[in-house]
Amino acid sequence: MLKPRRHWLYLAPAALIMAVFGVGLVQVVLYSFRSDGGLFGNFADILARPDYVDLFVRTIRIAALTTGFCILIGYPVAYVIARAQRARNLLLILVMLPWMVSIVVRTYGWIVILGNRGTLNTLLMSTGLTSSPIRMLFNEIGVVIGLVHVFSPFMVISILSTFLMVDEVFEEASMSLGAGPLETFWRVILPLTAPGLIAGCAIVFLLSSGAVVTPHLLGGPRTTMVATQIYQDVFQSFNFPKASAMALFLLLLVMVVLWPLGRLERHLGRHLRQADAQQ
Amino acid sequence: MKMGGLLIRVWVAACLIFLAAPIVVVIFSSFSASGYLRFPPQELSLRWYAEFLSSEAWLKPLAVSFVLALCVAVITTAVSGLAAVAISRRRFLGRGAFGFVVMAPLLFPHAAIGVALLGALAIPGWVGTLQGIFLAHAILCLPFAYRPLINALRGFDPSMEEAAMSLGASPSFVVRHVTLPILKPAIVTSLIFTFIISFDEVTVTVFLIGPKAGTLPTQIFTTIQESASPVIAAVSSFLVMLTVGVVFLLDRLVGLQFFSELERSR
Amino acid sequence: MSHDLGSGVQGTVLKATGVSKRFGNALAVQPLDLEVQRGEFLTLLGPSGCGKTTLLRMIAGFETASEGTISIEGRDLTHTPPYRRGLGMVFQSLALFPHLSVSENVAFGLKVRRQDMATIRREVADALELVGLPHVAERAVHQLSGGQRQRIALARAIVTKPPILLLDEPLSALDLKLRRQMQTELKHLQRRLGTTFIFVTHDQEEAITMSDRIAVMRQGRIEQIAAPDVIYRQPATAFVAAFVGENNIFDAEVETVAGAHRVRVPALDHAFPTPAVTQAGPLSVAIRPEDISLQLGRPSGEALAGRIRERTFLGSNVRYVVEVASAQVHVDALAASGAGAIEVGEAVTLTIPISRMNVLTRQSDLQ
Ligand SMILES: Nc1ncnc2c1ncn2[C@@H]1O[C@H](COP(=O)(O)OP(=O)(O)OP(=O)(O)O)[C@@H](O)[C@H]1O
Numbered sequence A: 001m002l003k004p005r006r007h008w009l010y011l012a013p014a015a016l017i018m019a020v021f022g023v024g025l026v027q028v029v030l031y032s033f034r035s036d037g038g039l040f041g042n043f044a045d046i047l048a049r050p051d052y053v054d055l056f057v058r059t060i061r062i063a064a065l066t067t068g069f070c071i072l073i074g075y076p077v078a079y080v081i082a083r084a085q086r087a088r089n090l091l092l093i094l095v096m097l098p099w100m101v102s103i104v105v106r107t108y109g110w111i112v113i114l115g116n117r118g119t120l121n122t123l124l125m126s127t128g129l130t131s132s133p134i135r136m137l138f139n140e141i142g143v144v145i146g147l148v149h150v151f152s153p154f155m156v157i158s159i160l161s162t163f164l165m166v167d168e169v170f171e172e173a174s175m176s177l178g179a180g181p182l183e184t185f186w187r188v189i190l191p192l193t194a195p196g197l198i199a200g201c202a203i204v205f206l207l208s209s210g211a212v213v214t215p216h217l218l219g220g221p222r223t224t225m226v227a228t229q230i231y232q233d234v235f236q237s238f239n240f241p242k243a244s245a246m247a248l249f250l251l252l253l254v255m256v257v258l259w260p261l262g263r264l265e266r267h268l269g270r271h272l273r274q275a276d277a278q279q
Numbered sequence B: 001m002k003m004g005g006l007l008i009r010v011w012v013a014a015c016l017i018f019l020a021a022p023i024v025v026v027i028f029s030s031f032s033a034s035g036y037l038r039f040p041p042q043e044l045s046l047r048w049y050a051e052f053l054s055s056e057a058w059l060k061p062l063a064v065s066f067v068l069a070l071c072v073a074v075i076t077t078a079v080s081g082l083a084a085v086a087i088s089r090r091r092f093l094g095r096g097a098f099g100f101v102v103m104a105p106l107l108f109p110h111a112a113i114g115v116a117l118l119g120a121l122a123i124p125g126w127v128g129t130l131q132g133i134f135l136a137h138a139i140l141c142l143p144f145a146y147r148p149l150i151n152a153l154r155g156f157d158p159s160m161e162e163a164a165m166s167l168g169a170s171p172s173f174v175v176r177h178v179t180l181p182i183l184k185p186a187i188v189t190s191l192i193f194t195f196i197i198s199f200d201e202v203t204v205t206v207f208l209i210g211p212k213a214g215t216l217p218t219q220i221f222t223t224i225q226e227s228a229s230p231v232i233a234a235v236s237s238f239l240v241m242l243t244v245g246v247v248f249l250l251d252r253l254v255g256l257q258f259f260s261e262l263e264r265s266r
Numbered sequence C: 001m002s003h004d005l006g007s008g009v010q011g012t013v014l015k016a017t018g019v020s021k022r023f024g025n026a027l028a029v030q031p032l033d034l035e036v037q038r039g040e041f042l043t044l045l046g047p048s049g050c051g052k053t054t055l056l057r058m059i060a061g062f063e064t065a066s067e068g069t070i071s072i073e074g075r076d077l078t079h080t081p082p083y084r085r086g087l088g089m090v091f092q093s094l095a096l097f098p099h100l101s102v103s104e105n106v107a108f109g110l111k112v113r114r115q116d117m118a119t120i121r122r123e124v125a126d127a128l129e130l131v132g133l134p135h136v137a138e139r140a141v142h143q144l145s146g147g148q149r150q151r152i153a154l155a156r157a158i159v160t161k162p163p164i165l166l167l168d169e170p171l172s173a174l175d176l177k178l179r180r181q182m183q184t185e186l187k188h189l190q191r192r193l194g195t196t197f198i199f200v201t202h203d204q205e206e207a208i209t210m211s212d213r214i215a216v217m218r219q220g221r222i223e224q225i226a227a228p229d230v231i232y233r234q235p236a237t238a239f240v241a242a243f244v245g246e247n248n249i250f251d252a253e254v255e256t257v258a259g260a261h262r263v264r265v266p267a268l269d270h271a272f273p274t275p276a277v278t279q280a281g282p283l284s285v286a287i288r289p290e291d292i293s294l295q296l297g298r299p300s301g302e303a304l305a306g307r308i309r310e311r312t313f314l315g316s317n318v319r320y321v322v323e324v325a326s327a328q329v330h331v332d333a334l335a336a337s338g339a340g341a342i343e344v345g346e347a348v349t350l351t352i353p354i355s356r357m358n359v360l361t362r363q364s365d366l367q
């Protein structure tokens, strides 16, 4: 089917497309060194600004909170889907349908819900739970809610895929040995599904620290994240070199978090892979 | 056990409501008659749909997004199909590295990808052009097209093709009647996923749009920042309907197990 | 305590009364009673889908009985969750935890029971010793051979000294030779520990060689529960006769000639004098191939005449297919005997001892 040495022809289109991305990455590095203040001027400027310390701390906090809430949603949902028999497809659709709706649409929905005169505040005030509206938009609460909504399906899928590899019989074996549901979860289910959980955390952290649209719309001008700052540097201050330097910092941040997570996932996943290889 | 099971179910139900909430709210408020956003709406009307469907400011980005997503879907599926064939059937130096490079966009935060593509597309002056946005979407979609295709090809037994040829079939006949039908679910998955990703993409695209070229999601993004007109709700509901249609199509064509395809081989 | 000991040596360890299991509309297990004696090796035997696993899982607590009660050592455990039943279980897939080492797997039940480290270490070592694998303690599960895994799964289940060990086709994944070896080992272990084993299999040979008693199941019912030789020699139903070992089964009817009862087998065109027939309704007769004897030549008088159609050499035995009237009769003969040397096509005389013939109520659909 495929003639000898022809494989380069097959690879060429994909390679060309990816080359554009590669050129872009090189551009980012080159531009980041372009500044009035010497080779490392952009980096020095960023490091010298105390409000950028806040920016990075806030970014990490929001991404970490988002990841945490995604676990709270993703793990139980994945478990129920994996163990459901008849309802599995329905549940999958209920998780995946929101996922496939554009994030601007979903973020817009949260503006309608979370605003001072929005659905949630109207509801809370009409039931008398609060007398004045709770501020949920243009602060970190809104951003985290929006990001959790946008990225929790990734967590579900990631955990679900390991749950589907872990046979229910391990739970039964644990119970037959006297372990109750909690202990079974702690000693068997969690260790066996940890690789999927960690992979999910990595994806969610990566995506939420790089998100622009949701934090921009729900966070307002004061709740900036590194990614929205990059966007503003490009389109409000037209400072592409500084944006490039920020992008490199963002990459560094993501790498620092993702690299150990990747190692951990590999370490924890080795049993599953070996068990797979055995069969 | 019973208690715990019940608790989990209640929590999962709450999660599902959370996931559905903004979408349901958008759909309901799109039928509002008043000039500002309200959920639940006081009076029902279709005026915002009328405005959406009569305004060029919305119809043009809709057309752009649709055509763009179609091109991206077809071309990235073809491109990654070719690459997947070469990688699954040939051993050559850099084979593993190539597979890794194709998946690389998944490892970068979107804001960084946005800046990088802005830098790259500035060289030929393609910022704010359709070909620029097309290239960006192709890069973002390549991993999602490549993944199902390479999985299908790895699971594909080449002796099936050999069997067909031993029965006297010509290579082109084999491709049409053996290879493609077996790969059909993966191809459909790839087409539909890349279509959706391209059609929905905003985060990277907002770095690349210009006054002449905007997609529907970026148009929504800029409009939200200016006003909260319920016409956005009408446009959004339209997108939701479209998504429901696509998911239904996917279920019909390949079944829902394709979701797990997304995670395998990561 | 002393009361416990009194009933402990012998007596009932498990008692199921009227238990049944319904999945939707289907009755996987019909209401049935079962009593298991302490120290007994009981096998649940039956074809695929007859409800063996379901019954075992009800005992284990993974399925709740739709009706009826299950009590273990006098305690009603019908609605007790599996982790509070204190039983041991060996799963068909073994279900050794892949994220734990061999010794951690074996220690699992002890850790859950909050034993101290010294006890755990000692008991794990003892259990591994018992199954003959003390040297694999620190290995990962995937580094074990099939037979070793089998033994570790066993060690893990018995280390907590459960009163009853439940085993669901634990040997079915092994090749024949290893399987035979594990059968003997399992039986020895059971003798040594004195633990009650409830063992599921669809292999009747396995059931016969290992069990103290066999419960033969069919379509969610226990057809017969008895010692292996009783099951083999005196099957209670035509199904048991057909399922356990080889049997020639023919439709039959009772006729009374001059005040004497006889069982007539139309297919053989023959009637057998029989002392008493207690069954009502349509009947079957079952006769084992090794109980029929063959002689070369045509019979004189009342005996059955046949002709050899096929001859298969089986090692120590020869299996004949003999055509008698309109029926095919399977007959086994010792290969070394004269009856083992008859050629295909020869006319033979068949002798069927009445005492070895079982007259049973007819059952349709014996498979
Ligand atoms: N969870 C379930 N839901 C519905 N039906 C079931 C379920 N488990 C078992 N059954 C049905 O109950 C019947 C008995 O099944 P069971 O697994 O007990 O059979 P078995 O004797 O163990 O068979 P095998 O030898 O194949 O393991 C079968 O018809 C099976 O289809």
Ligand SMILES: [Mg+2]
Pocket: C052, C053, C054
């Ligand atoms: Mg079974």
